[in-house]
């Protein structure tokens with residue numbers, strides 16, 4: 001399958017997801033559930049990412065935002081560098097122990113509802129840096145919703161991660177890892 005075919009199929013899957021949501025609008029009987037479905041639909045299609053790019057994965061993240069892969073098709077192209085204007089934290093790259101408190105501070109300053117995607121091996125598990133100075137995964141200090149594997153992950157994998165998050169938002173998926181999260185004391 002060529003890259004263009006992959007991109008086309010991702011776009012088609014997105015449209016199918018929206019059609020399913022239209023059907024759920026049509027079949028929802030309770031006004032509260034309908035309101036929740038509409039709010040979720042708005043949230044999932046207007047994610048404002050804060051790119052926390054620290055290493056090579058940050059470069060891959062840029063290509064996801066560029067014209068070829070065009071994250072705008074998923075409503076998530078409005079990149080913000082202020083946590084107070086963002087609801088999706090895209091952690092892309094190695095996180096050193098010294099940077100962990102900054103990551104926590106940024107996460108705490110973001111507005112609710114907020115989500116986190118961990119992009120790549122380093123952000124998800126420390127990658128090949130089994131060393132004292134590297135955090136062994138963003139989830140050691142903040143709650144992560146979606147992990148995207150790879151070193152670096154392909155842009156298609158990142159898009160797949162965004163679509164997975166959109167499905168979680170649309171389905172109001174329970175997120176115990178976030179509900180039970182407490183800011184670590186040591187950072």
Ligand code: SF4
Nearest residue numbers: 056057120122151152
């Ligand atoms: S996962 Fe690989 S590409 Fe991404 S920051 Fe780590 S070393 Fe770089």
